[in-house]
Amino acid sequence: MTRIHFLGGCKTIGSSAYLIEDESSSVLLDFGVSFGSSAPSFPKLIRPRNLTVALTHAHLDHSGGLPLIFASGAAPVYMTAITRELIRLLLKDFIRISEYYLPFEEYEMQRLFRRIKIVQYDEPVDLGNGTTLTFLDAGHIPGSASIQVETNTHRFYYSGDINTTQTQLLNGARIPRKSPDVVVLESTYAQTCHDPRSQIEKEFVEGVSDTIESGGSVLVPAFAVARSQEILCILEKHRVECPIYLDGMAREAARIFLRHPTFFRDYPLLRDALKKANWIRSKRQRESVMEEACVMIAPAGMLRGGTAAMYLRQILDDAKNAVMLVGFQIPGTPGRILLEDHVFDDGLGLQKVKARVKLFDFSSHAGQDELLDLGKAFSNAQNLFTVHGEAEACEFLATTLKEQHGVNAYAAETDQRIEL
Ligand SMILES: [Zn+2]
Numbered sequence: 001m002t003r004i005h006f007l008g009g010c011k012t013i014g015s016s017a018y019l020i021e022d023e024s025s026s027v028l029l030d031f032g033v034s035f036g037s038s039a040p041s042f043p044k045l046i047r048p049r050n051l052t053v054a055l056t057h058a059h060l061d062h063s064g065g066l067p068l069i070f071a072s073g074a075a076p077v078y079m080t081a082i083t084r085e086l087i088r089l090l091l092k093d094f095i096r097i098s099e100y101y102l103p104f105e106e107y108e109m110q111r112l113f114r115r116i117k118i119v120q121y122d123e124p125v126d127l128g129n130g131t132t133l134t135f136l137d138a139g140h141i142p143g144s145a146s147i148q149v150e151t152n153t154h155r156f157y158y159s160g161d162i163n164t165t166q167t168q169l170l171n172g173a174r175i176p177r178k179s180p181d182v183v184v185l186e187s188t189y190a191q192t193c194h195d196p197r198s199q200i201e202k203e204f205v206e207g208v209s210d211t212i213e214s215g216g217s218v219l220v221p222a223f224a225v226a227r228s229q230e231i232l233c234i235l236e237k238h239r240v241e242c243p244i245y246l247d248g249m250a251r252e253a254a255r256i257f258l259r260h261p262t263f264f265r266d267y268p269l270l271r272d273a274l275k276k277a278n279w280i281r282s283k284r285q286r287e288s289v290m291e292e293a294c295v296m297i298a299p300a301g302m303l304r305g306g307t308a309a310m311y312l313r314q315i316l317d318d319a320k321n322a323v324m325l326v327g328f329q330i331p332g333t334p335g336r337i338l339l340e341d342h343v344f345d346d347g348l349g350l351q352k353v354k355a356r357v358k359l360f361d362f363s364s365h366a367g368q369d370e371l372l373d374l375g376k377a378f379s380n381a382q383n384l385f386t387v388h389g390e391a392e393a394c395e396f397l398a399t400t401l402k403e404q405h406g407v408n409a410y411a412a413e414t415d416q417r418i419e420l
Helices: 081-097 106-114 197-213 227-237 249-258 267-276 283-291 306-315 334-341 368-377 391-405
Strands: 003-008 017-021 026-029 051-054 077-079 116-118 125-128 131-137 145-150 155-158 182-186 218-221 244-246 295-298 322-325 343-345 350-352 356-359 383-387 409-411 417-419
Touching: 003 383, 026 145, 051 131, 077 081, 081 106, 081 116, 081 249, 106 116, 182 368, 197 218, 197 227, 197 322, 218 306, 227 244, 227 249, 227 267, 227 295, 244 249, 249 267, 283 306, 295 306, 306 343, 322 334, 334 343, 334 356, 368 391, 383 391, 391 409
Parallel strands: 026 051, 051 077, 077 116, 155 182, 182 383, 218 295, 218 322, 244 295, 322 356, 383 409
Antiparallel strands: 003 017, 003 417, 017 026, 125 131, 131 145, 145 155, 343 350
């Protein structure tokens, strides 16, 4: 009997973990963490026989629980080469900055890293017992993958986080050639249509140029992995001529990117963009750099700490400056409050923000149209399960695929176990 067990990441974003089991093998797809308002939480840890783990990408909501598996057990963990380096960076940061007790530390990380096996896109890995894994480029962040699992009885396809649209940094996702029997599909933006990428880029570049020409500076708070470097590539592609700076963990992520050229759509563009940017090197530089008209790209993307919060305090009092947010801002974060109320509170007191603030929707996930197209392509599947989205988004995607396109789609529940 073949089963799929939804351990986490259903009707929510966080703690992604899905287990495929039959008599001979168990394949765990992702094992992430959830960041709520309280302590981080992890999916239920179960220990099936012959466990193999496959990781779609480095984001902590997919990878943040992996060391936990090694607290009292072990298993081979398959991932792409760049994902291996990125999880080292992100997991270390997670352990370092966590204000809460975590059920693992450096020791479990080391045990995890000893069991990592590197896979190439499109090259099937034979696990024995008739099970194979194939990683397909998912276009979401460098090294991200959708994963196909073929067992003796079923062909599974798990999208992971997926973007079918090409960006400056990455190619769009590869879709499986063989049609799957069982699909697990992310739903993050099932209810949101993205504007065309070229239009968003144009508006962003115009916003930057206008601010610089009027003598102002631009702060771009951006996620360290992928979004910061994507913004640099956009500025390079559009030949924006002004001093551009890069700070925070985005520099470390950029160093990792430079070691893995094959994961990028246009590596020379990335290399030139990173070369042209000035990488912040000292505290003194941080204190004075925003005095001239420039673009500063720095984490955190939602202004929860990081050097971005420090730069914002330096520029917020002058209307000729601009803050350009380049990713979704979760309600309640300093970035969202800034966007809605034009105030900034980083714990040092509430300050009115005179600088202009604008949001640009540079998403790394498929939007509504792309998700529906993906789902329709799997209309022959025996089952399609929607996951990784707010409850409404997962249900909307499943219902729309079922009613309008005849797909046997269903929004999975955490802890649900389905026999196939
Ligand atoms: Zn992700």
